[in-house]
Amino acid sequence: xxxxxxxxxxxxxxxxxxxxxxxxxxxxxxxxxxxxxxxxxxxxxxxxxxxxxxxxxxxxxxxxxxxxxxxxxxxxxxxxxxxxxxxxxxxxxxxxxxxxxxxxxxxxxxxxxxxxxxxxxxxxxxxxxxxxxxxxxxxxxxxxxxxxxxxxxxxxxxxxxxxxxxxxxxxxxxxxxxxxxxxxxxxxxxxxxxxxxxxxxxxxxxxxxxxxx
Amino acid sequence: xxxxxxxxxxxxxxxxxxxxxxxxxxxxxxxxxxxxxxxxxxxxxxxxxxxxxxxxxxxxxxxxxxxxxxxxxxxxxxxxxxxxxxxxxxxxxxxxxxxxxxxxxxxxxxxxxxxxxxxxxxxxxxxxxxxxxxxxxxxxxxxxxxxxxxxxxxxxxxxxxxxxxxxxxxxxxxxxxxxxxxxxxxxxxxxxxxxxxxxxxxxxxxxxxxxxx
Numbered sequence: 569x570x571x572x573x574x575x576x577x578x579x580x581x582x583x584x585x586x587x588x589x590x591x592x593x594x595x596x597x598x599x600x601x602x603x604x605x606x607x608x609x610x611x612x613x614x615x616x617x618x619x620x621x622x623x624x625x626x627x628x629x630x631x632x633x634x635x636x637x638x639x640x641x642x643x644x645x646x647x648x649x650x651x652x653x654x655x656x657x658x659x660x661x662x663x664x665x666x667x668x669x670x671x672x673x674x675x676x677x678x679x680x681x682x683x684x685x686x687x688x689x690x691x692x693x694x695x696x697x698x699x700x701x702x703x704x705x706x707x708x709x710x711x712x713x714x715x716x717x718x719x720x721x722x723x724x725x726x727x728x729x730x731x732x733x734x735x736x737x738x739x740x741x742x743x744x745x746x747x748x749x750x751x752x753x754x755x756x757x758x759x760x761x762x763x764x765x766x767x768x769x770x771x772x773x774x775x776x777x778x779x780x781x
Numbered sequence: 782x783x784x785x786x787x788x789x790x791x792x793x794x795x796x797x798x799x800x801x802x803x804x805x806x807x808x809x810x811x812x813x814x815x816x817x818x819x820x821x822x823x824x825x826x827x828x829x830x831x832x833x834x835x836x837x838x839x840x841x842x843x844x845x846x847x848x849x850x851x852x853x854x855x856x857x858x859x860x861x862x863x864x865x866x867x868x869x870x871x872x873x874x875x876x877x878x879x880x881x882x883x884x885x886x887x888x889x890x891x892x893x894x895x896x897x898x899x900x901x902x903x904x905x906x907x908x909x910x911x912x913x914x915x916x917x918x919x920x921x922x923x924x925x926x927x928x929x930x931x932x933x934x935x936x937x938x939x940x941x942x943x944x945x946x947x948x949x950x951x952x953x954x955x956x957x958x959x960x961x962x963x964x965x966x967x968x969x970x971x972x973x974x975x976x977x978x979x980x981x982x983x984x985x986x987x988x989x990x991x992x993x994x
Contacts, residue, residue, distance in 0.1 A: 616925030617880055629869050632926075633883065636875035643868040655856040656842050662849035667830055669879075670846065674887040683914070688903060701896070712829030713845075 569594040572614065572622040574601045575777035578673060578738035579634040580621035584772035585734045586638045590645045594623075598779040601678055619677075635669055638731055650731045661725045664713060664732035668739045672706035676742065696746060703743035704752075710736065711753040720755065722762050729763060737763045741774065782807040785827065785835040787814045788990035791886060791951035792847040793834035797990075798947045799851045801981035803858045807836075811992040814891055832890075848882055851944055863944045874938045877926060877945035881952045885919035889955065909959060916956040917965075923949065924966040933968065935975050942976060950976045954987065 571587070571594050573580035587594050599605045599620055606618045615622045615632050623631045623640075631637045642650050651658045674680070676699050684690040684698060714720045724732035740760045743750060750757055763769045774780060784800070784807050786793035800807050812818045812833055819831045828835045828845050836844045836853075844850045855863050864871045887893070889912050897903040897911060927933045937945035953973045956963060963970055976982045987993060 616929070617884065617922040619884070625869075629872075631869075631872045631876065633876040633879040635883075636872045636879055639875055640868050640872040643871060655853055656838075656844075658856060659842075659844045659849050659853040662852055663844065663846040666846040666849055666882075670848075670883050670887050671830065671832070674883050675893065680888065683911070684901075687914075688897075688901070688907060688911075690901060694901060698896070698901075701900075709830040716829070 569626060570624040571596050572599055572611075572620055572624075573597075573777070574599055574620055575774040575780045577601060577620040578742050579619070579669075581738035581741070581772055581774065582634045582734045583621050583623060583637050583641075584777075585729075585737065585769055586641050586650060586731075588768035588772055589648060589650065589729060589734075590641055592641065592645060596778065600779070618679075635665060635731070635735075638734060642731075648728065650729070650734065652725060652730065657719065657725060660717070660719060661730045661732045664710060664724050665735040667706065667710050667713065668735040671709070672702050672739055673735075673742075675702040676746075699746045700743075700748045703739070703746065703748040704750075707739070707743065707748070707750065707753045707756050711756050714755040714759070720759075723759055729766065729769075733759065733763050733769075736760065737769055782839060783837040784809050785812055785824075785833055785837075786810075786990070787812055787833055788987040788993045790814060790833040791955050792832070792882075794951035794954070794985055794987065795847045795947045796834050796836060796850050797985035798942075798950065798982055799854050799863060799944075801985055802861060802863065802942060802947075803854055805854065805858060809991065813992070831892075848878060848944070848948075851947060855944075861941065863942070863947065865938060865943065870932065870938060873930070873932060874943045874945045877923060877937050878948040880919065880923050880926065881948040884922070885915050885952055886948075886955075888915040889959075912959045913956070913961045916952070916959065916961040917963075920952070920956065920961070920963065920966045920969050924969050927968040927972070933972075936972055942979065942982075946972065946976050946982075949973065950982055 573596050599611055612618055614630055621634055623637045631640055651661055681695055684695050719725055721727040723729050737760055786809050812824055825831055827843055834847055836850045844853055864874055894908055897908050932938055934940040936942045950973055
């Protein structure tokens with residue numbers, strides 16, 4: 569399989585963790601987001617959304633949207649599972665994943681930040697405040713979901729990593745890069761540390777990617 | 782089951798369509814987003830994300846995040862299916878759903894619009910332009926995904942509605958409300974019309990809700 573990624577793309581980071589946990593090997597092609605390579609006609613032909621990641625299967629199918637890719641990996645390689653077996657548990661894990669993927673990450677996507685500073689003329693300081701605002705508000709909601717539930721274990725749901733952890737860890741990394749205040753999110757911080765101790769997470773981190781700068 | 786919703790919440794609209802397609806009956810409790818009822822302590826105790834929808838199951842479990850709720854409904858009531866059986870088809874449908882749920886809808890959430898006009902002092906006109914920008918750019922990407930694929934049928938994937946259609950129709954409704962230009966999205970417009978012809982979609986529309994204003 570071939571993954572189109574970028575070391576700092578947190579959506580690609582989710583998929584790297586999933587591939588590692590599933591024990592699937594993959595090659596990478598790098599699309600430099602800061603140089604706007606994702607806006608090229610060549611890349612738009614691969615993904616008209618002009619977003620990372622894209623996973624090209626061994627049969628040549630191009631898959632987009634990180635959570636759809638992770639669900640696909642779960643479908644074709646069920647072990648180790650990234651979702652629990654019971655419908656309520658599955659709903660909880662997916663809700664935690666979506667609380668990051670829908671409520672935090674899209675607001676801090678590079679194209680959104682460019683619209684703020686470019687089209688709306690927002691200052692760099694206001695842009696960074698915007699970034700931290702959504703990370704802090706969003707992770708505090710995730711913290712409340714985690715802290716309130718007896719199903720939270722060593723990881724977001726029990727004692728093995730799930731799709732929720734795959735979304736949480738890259739979001740925490742992004743938040744730290746922008747100096748978000750995580751002091752009100754002790755469960756999030758604890759789970760992030762538990763994940764980082766696993767090789768599948770550690771080797772997927774931005775610092776370990778060949779295109780890191 | 783009990784759905785916490787609001788006639789204009791497009792995420793609640795997705796779940797209403799899913800419940801209708803699955804033939805599941807439900808009661809509704811209305812949370813008036815424009816009056817900020819979702820920010821009350823009472824509602825935050827139900828969903829710390831302070832977002833709609835919430836589905837309370839007959840066993841009393843509170844589920845959040847519309848796509849997690851729809852996947853739950855698919856798990857407990859597989860017929861009629863809202864996802865195809867083949868992994869690549871499932872990945873395509875989920876990617877189309879997420880292209881709306883992650884790339885368009887979060888940017889136009891009421892709390893984001895409040896941040897723009899309140900914290901950043903953006904004008905009403907700039908806010909409306911922002912809204913249309915993400916709808917138009919996002920739906921043009923969805924259009925390209927649909928137009929390029931032989932798997933697109935009467936609906937987004939084949940000739941029966943899927944999770945992709947459940948996300949598309951409420952987003953088109955929102956776009957039209959803000960006078961987004963859909964002229965470059967003929968496939969989207971055609972599929973929206975095909976969906977509207979189905980009772981499950983029509984009866985889930987904002988205009989048909991008891992709390993419509």
